[in-house]
Amino acid sequence: MNIYEQQLKNKRLTILILFIFIVFFLGLGLGFDYFYLNYTKATYINDSYHQYAQNRSFFPVGTLASLIISAVLIINAFINGINMIISSTSAREPNSSDIKEKQFLNVVEEMAIAAGIPKPKCYIVPDDDLNAFATGFSPQKSYVFVTEGLLRELNREELQAVIGHEMSHIRFYDIRLMTLVTILINAVGIISDMIVRSSRRTSSSRDRGKGAGGIIFIIWIILVILSPIVSRLLAMAISRQREYLADAGSAELTRNPRALISALEKIRRAVQPTRAIKDSIGHLCITDPRGSLIEEKSGFWSDIFATHPPMEKRILALKLMAYERENRT
Amino acid sequence: MIIISIIVAVLILWVILSFNKLISLRNQVKNAFAQIDVQLKRRHDLIPNLVDSVKGAMKFEQETLTKVMEARAKAINAFQSGNIKEGFQNENIITQALGRLFALRESYPELKSNQQVSELMEELTATENKISFARQFYNDITTKYNIAIEIFPTNILAKIMSFIPFDLFELPKDSPEKEAPKVNLSI
Numbered sequence: 001m002n003i004y005e006q007q008l009k010n011k012r013l014t015i016l017i018l019f020i021f022i023v024f025f026l027g028l029g030l031g032f033d034y035f036y037l038n039y040t041k042a043t044y045i046n047d048s049y050h051q052y053a054q055n056r057s058f059f060p061v062g063t064l065a066s067l068i069i070s071a072v073l074i075i076n077a078f079i080n081g082i083n084m085i086i087s088s089t090s091a092r093e094p095n096s097s098d099i100k101e102k103q104f105l106n107v108v109e110e111m112a113i114a115a116g117i118p119k120p121k122c123y124i125v126p127d128d129d130l131n132a133f134a135t136g137f138s139p140q141k142s143y144v145f146v147t148e149g150l151l152r153e154l155n156r157e158e159l160q161a162v163i164g165h166e167m168s169h170i171r172f173y174d175i176r177l178m179t180l181v182t183i184l185i186n187a188v189g190i191i192s193d194m195i196v197r198s199s200r201r202t203s204s205s206r207d208r209g210k211g212a213g214g215i216i217f218i219i220w221i222i223l224v225i226l227s228p229i230v231s232r233l234l235a236m237a238i239s240r241q242r243e244y245l246a247d248a249g250s251a252e253l254t255r256n257p258r259a260l261i262s263a264l265e266k267i268r269r270a271v272q273p274t275r276a277i278k279d280s281i282g283h284l285c286i287t288d289p290r291g292s293l294i295e296e297k298s299g300f301w302s303d304i305f306a307t308h309p310p311m312e313k314r315i316l317a318l319k320l321m322a323y324e325r326e327n328r329t
Numbered sequence: 330m331i332i333i334s335i336i337v338a339v340l341i342l343w344v345i346l347s348f349n350k351l352i353s354l355r356n357q358v359k360n361a362f363a364q365i366d367v368q369l370k371r372r373h374d375l376i377p378n379l380v381d382s383v384k385g386a387m388k389f390e391q392e393t394l395t396k397v398m399e400a401r402a403k404a405i406n407a408f409q410s411g412n413i414k415e416g417f418q419n420e421n422i423i424t425q426a427l428g429r430l431f432a433l434r435e436s437y438p439e440l441k442s443n444q445q446v447s448e449l450m451e452e453l454t455a456t457e458n459k460i461s462f463a464r465q466f467y468n469d470i471t472t473k474y475n476i477a478i479e480i481f482p483t484n485i486l487a488k489i490m491s492f493i494p495f496d497l498f499e500l501p502k503d504s505p506e507k508e509a510p511k512v513n514l515s516i
Contacts, residue, residue: 099447106455113364114462116357116470156454255465 010173013238014180020234021184024227025066028191031220032062036198062195070187077183082143085135089276091123091145100151107160108144111167114253120144120170124151127276130267133284134166135175142170147274154263161250161260162267165286168249174242178284181235189228196224239283240309247314248321257322261315268311287311347483351492354474358495361467368459369404369420375456376401376423379449383430386440390433397426417498427457464498471495 077084085091094101105122112119120134120142128149136142144166146159154162169175251257267287274289282289288308308314380394387394404419431450440446475494478487 099444099451102448103451103455106451106458110455110458110462113368113459114466116361116466160458253462 007171007173010177014173014177017177017181017184017234017238021070021188021231022067024188024231025070025191026063027220028188028195028224028227029063029066030060031224032066032195032198033060035217035220036062066187066191069191070184073183073187073190074180077179078137081179081183082135085143085145085281086123088278088281089123089125089127089145091125091276094122094124103156104146104151104159104163107156107163108167111160111163111253114164115139115167115171117142117167117171120167122146124148125274125276127274129272129274129289130154130270130287131274131277131289132162132166132286133277133281134169135179135281135284136170137176137179138173139170142175144170147276149270150267153266153270157254157256157259158263158266161254161256161263162286164250164253165246165260167253168246169242169284172242172245172249174246175284178235178239178242181238182281182284185228185231185235188231192224192227196221235283236306240306243308243314244317247318251318251321255325257318257325261318261322264311264315264318268315283308344486347486348490351474351477351483351487351490354470354477355492357470358467358474361463361470365460365463365467368456368463372423372453372456372460373401373405375449375453379430379446379453382443382446382449383437383440386437386443387430387433390430393426393429397423397430400426424457424460427453468497471497 094105096102096105101124104124108122109119117139120136121144123143123145125131125145125147127147129147130150130153132144132146132150134142134144144163146162150162151159169178247260250260254260264287274285277285277289288306376397380398384391384394400419400422404416404423407413407416407419431454434440434450477483478492478494
C-alpha cells in the first residue's frame with residue numbers, strides 16, 4: 001500500500017469514525033429525549049387531546065444539545081486545541097542556541113524534506129521520560145512534540161527515526177484522525193456524564209413505564225454509562241493499527257530501520273510514565289505515556305486495552321524489514 | 330445523441346483531471362529540485378567556515394581540506410556557467426571529502442570538545458542529510474512523474490502537451506543506498 005492509498009484510506013476512516021460518533025450522539029440524545037421529556041409509552045396510553053398535542057410539538061432538546069456540544073468541541077479544538085495541548089503538557093519552544101535542541105530542529109527539517117511536506121512546528125515537553133507525539137489537522141499545519149528525556153538519551157540517527165515515525169503520522173493524515181477521535185471521546189464523556197447526573201435527579205420523581213419500555217431504558221442507561229469506555233476502546237483500536245504503519249513509514253523515510261529499532265529499545269527500557277502527558281492524548285504518542293507494562297503483554301485483554309501494539313511485535317516487524325532490505329542485493 | 334454527449338463529457342473530464350494531475354506532479358518535481366539547490370548553496374556557505382575553524386587542528390588533513398575548497402569553487406563555477414553535470418560531479422566530491430572529515434573528527438579530541446566546531450559540524454551534518462533526503466524525495470517524485478507520462482492512456486495526453494521525462498539523480502558511491510549488504514541473523 002503506498003502513501004496515497006494510505007491517505008485515502010485514512011480520510012475514509014475519518015468519515016466513518018465521524019459517522020459512528022454521530023450515531024453515538026444521536027443514540028445518547030434521542031434516548032434522553034425519549035425517556036425524560038414525556039415521550040414515553042405512558043403518555044400514549046393517556047389519550048387526552050392535550051397530551052397528544054404536547055407530543056406532537058415534541059422538541060428534541062437532548063439530541064440537539066448533544067450535537068451542539070460535539071460541534072462546539074470540534075470548533076473549539078480547531079481554534080485553540082493546539083494551545084490546550086501545549087499548556088496541558090507545559091511544552092516550550094526549542095532554544096536554537098542549545099546544540100541538542102538545534103539538532104532536534106534540524107532533524108525535523110530533514111524529515112520534512114524527505115517527506116516533501118512543510119516543516120511542522122516543534123515543541124519540547126519538560127519530562128525525563130522518553131516520548132514523542134505529533135498532532136494537527138493537516139500536513140500544512142502540524143506540530144511535533146518530544147520530551148527532554150528523548151533528546152538527551154537518543155543519538156542523532158535514533159532521533160531522526162523517531163521524528164520519521166511522527167512525520168509519517170503527519171503525512172498519512174493520522175494526526176487529523178486521532179485529533180478528531182480525541183475530541184469526540186471527550187464529547188461522549190461529557191454527554192454521558194450529563195445524562196447520568198440528570199437521571200439521578202429525576203429518576204425517582206417519574207414513572208417511566210413498565211415491561212418492555214423499562215428494559216429498553218435499562219439497556220440504554222447501561223450504554224450511556226459504558227459509552228466513554230466504548231469510545232476509548234474504538235480509539236485504541238485505530239491507534240494500534242496506525243503505529244505499525246508509522247514505523248514502516250519512518251523506515252521508508254530514513255531508509256534506516258535499524259535506527260528506529262535501537263530507538264524503540266531505548267524507549268522501551270525507560271518504563272517510568274511520562275507525567276507531563278495526560279492519558280487523554282496517550283494514543284498520539286510513540287509509546288503509551290502510562291509507561292505500564294501492558295505494552296509488553298500480548299493476548300486478548302492487552303490487545304483491547306493497549307493504545308499501542310506490543311513493543312516486541314513492532315521491533316520484530318522492523319527487524320524483518322531491515323533484514324529484507326540488507327539482503328535484497 | 331445522449332450517449333455521444335455523455336462520452337464527450339467523460340472524455341473532457343478525463344483530460345482535465347489527468348492534465349491537472351500531470352501539472353501538479355511536474356510542479357512537485359520542480360519544487361524538489363529547487364530544494365536540492367537551496368541545500369547545496371547552504372553547504373557552499375558553510376564550508377569556508379568549517380575549513381577555517383578546523384584547519385589549525387587537523388594538521389594531517391590539509392589535503393582533504395584543500396580538495397573540499399577546490400571542489401566547492403569548481404561546483405559554484407560550473408553551476409554559474411550552466412554546466413549542471415560538472416557541478417554535480419564536484420558536489421559528489423565534496424560529499425565524499427566531508428564524510429571523511431566527519432569520520433576523522435573522532436580522532437581529534439580538541440575538535441570534539443570545541444563548542445563552535447560542534448555547532449558547525451551539526452549544521453553541516455544537517456545540510457548533508459537535507460541534500461540526500463531532498464535527492465531521495467526528488468527521485469521518488471520524479472519516478473512517479475515519469476511513470477505517469479509513460480503509461481497508457483496518459484502518455485497520449487503527455488505527448489500532445491509535450492511533457493518530457495526528467496532525469497534521476499545518480500547516488501554518490503558512499504550513500505547508504507549503495508552500501509554493501511550486511512548479513513545479520515539476530516532475529
